[in-house]
Amino acid sequence: MEKLLSKIPEELRSLISKLREQALAQDLKVYLVGGFVRDLILGVKNLDLDIVVEGDGIKFAEDFVKPQEGKIIVHKHFGTATVFLEKIFKVDFSSARKEIYPKPAHLPIVSPGSLKDDLFRRDFTINAMAISLAEGTIVDYFDGQDDLRNKKIRILHDLSFIDDPTRVLRGIRFEQRFNFSIESKTLKLLKEAVKLRMLEKVQPHRTRDDLILALKENNPIGNIIRIKQLVGFKFIHPKLRLFANNFAYLRSLEKEIKWFDKNYPQRRGLDVWLIYLIGLVDSLKPLAIRNICDRFGLRKGEEKRLLGPKQVTRRFIVDLSNPKIKPARIFALLNPLSYETVIALKAKYNNPVLKRHIADFLEIYNDMCIFVSGDDLHCLGLSPGPRYQEIFTLVLNAKLNGEVKNKEEELSLIKELLNKRHPILRGVAPNSKGTLP
Numbered sequence: 558m559e560k561l562l563s564k565i566p567e568e569l570r571s572l573i574s575k576l577r578e579q580a581l582a583q584d585l586k587v588y589l590v591g592g593f594v595r596d597l598i599l600g601v602k603n604l605d606l607d608i609v610v611e612g613d614g615i616k617f618a619e620d621f622v623k624p625q626e627g628k629i630i631v632h633k634h635f636g637t638a639t640v641f642l643e644k645i646f647k648v649d650f651s652s653a654r655k656e657i658y659p660k661p662a663h664l665p666i667v668s669p670g671s672l673k674d675d676l677f678r679r680d681f682t683i684n685a686m687a688i689s690l691a692e693g694t695i696v697d698y699f700d701g702q703d704d705l706r707n708k709k710i711r712i713l714h715d716l717s718f719i720d721d722p723t724r725v726l727r728g729i730r731f732e733q734r735f736n737f738s739i740e741s742k743t744l745k746l747l748k749e750a751v752k753l754r755m756l757e758k759v760q761p762h763r764t765r766d767d768l769i770l771a772l773k774e775n776n777p778i779g780n781i782i783r784i785k786q787l788v789g790f791k792f793i794h795p796k797l798r799l800f801a802n803n804f805a806y807l808r809s810l811e812k813e814i815k816w817f818d819k820n821y822p823q824r825r826g827l828d829v830w831l832i833y834l835i836g837l838v839d840s841l842k843p844l845a846i847r848n849i850c851d852r853f854g855l856r857k858g859e860e861k862r863l864l865g866p867k868q869v870t871r872r873f874i875v876d877l878s879n880p881k882i883k884p885a886r887i888f889a890l891l892n893p894l895s896y897e898t899v900i901a902l903k904a905k906y907n908n909p910v911l912k913r914h915i916a917d918f919l920e921i922y923n924d925m926c927i928f929v930s931g932d933d934l935h936c937l938g939l940s941p942g943p944r945y946q947e948i949f950t951l952v953l954n955a956k957l958n959g960e961v962k963n964k965e966e967e968l969s970l971i972k973e974l975l976n977k978r979h980p981i982l983r984g985v986a987p988n989s990k991g992t993l994p
Contacts, residue, residue: 576608589688591684591686595683595701610653612652651675653670654678661722662758676696681713682700718747722755723767726756726784733780751788778807781837782804790837810835813903814827825896892923931945951970951974955967
């Protein structure tokens with residue numbers, strides 16, 4: 558184990574050393590398990606530790622966090638706890654468990670078990686290895702190391718996909734992430750589960766979570782292609798099909814996501830999975846997309862962004878494609894939209910004028926602000942009210958269009974509007990200082 562651990566950051570080695578010391582002091586069998594062990598062997602970075610205790614995992618976690626500056630969340634019903642340390646490391650603790658599935662595609666009934674029981678309930682052999690903290694040895698009951706060497710994804714038993722059909726999506730995700738292949742018998746059983754439409758029988762929120770994880774991978778389009786080959790998309794919506802034009806759109810989305818990340822690293826990070834989901838459901842009508850959002854339990858903000866491109870009118874696209882459009886109009890069109898929707902539009906329409914206007918919006922107009930404030934309007938004799946915002950909008954539009962450049966010019970514009978009794982200012986009351994200028 559020492560040779561393997563020498564490849565990971567010093568802080569993580571120190572953390573594992575503390576866990577080992579506690580395990581030895583309490584005379585408990587404690588193990589590193591799952592994805593961390595797999596990635597340690599592969600030499601892949603993974604800062605999230607998964608600990609299994611043959612005993613009381615929650616108490617072990619509580620004892621561990623006491624001298625640390627960390628936060629613990631306990632789930633007594635499941636016999637698990639999660640410890641967060643130094644805003645970097647997350648450690649999941651659990652008691653060794655075994656599972657029985659009362660029905661296919663349902664959540665299992667969990668009871669105390671041995672380490673072997675705990676590893677056997679996992680999805681694939683490459684995720685069913687452990688490292689004993691006391692002895693520093695790898696525990697590999699199911700030949701996970703051989704499958705890692707041979708680059709194979711293999712289930713642990715024949716009913717694996719029937720018990721938990723989300724393993725279908727998970728197997729595809731690991732296959733694509735590591736450039737492995739699904740072992741022949743596993744692939745046969747996966748296809749049988751698909752033929753039985755097992756994935757459609759799972760609680761939709763669980764399917765949603767695994768789909769989102771697939772779309773968050775470094776190669777989401779690879780995952781989507783493989784899902785199309787092995788599963789199809791009826792588990793998302795009965796009418797969802799993907800054709801060549803859909804994949805062209807997905808690749809355009811990938812290109813625009815990279816463009817945004819490269820040029821605007823200081824902006825809010827994109828919810829990339831949501832952008833790929835926009836591309837994935839692009840062929841569906843808004844009502845069908847709303848049904849997906851309801852069934853998958855997506856948040857209102859996620860639903861709004863997912864529907865964003867569908868709610869853009871033809872007039873919107875015509876205006877944004879007009880080379881003579883004024884900056885203020887570009888701002889008015891794009892500012893109400895999320896970054897995800899804006900990127901989806903830039904990817905969807907192969908129009909250089911539209912693309913340039915979106916780039917100008919992000920580069921110039923999105924961050925533009927005015928200098929005048931409510932105090933300035935008050936000093937001009939205007940009482941506070943909703944018209945303030947309308948005046949600010951007029952000034953901002955003038956600034957976007959290059960008509961004003963500094964605070965002095967902004968104030969001059971407002972005074973001019975007041976003198977001309979601009980429609981927005983009709984009925985505006987003077988403040989306590991007297992009459993309008």
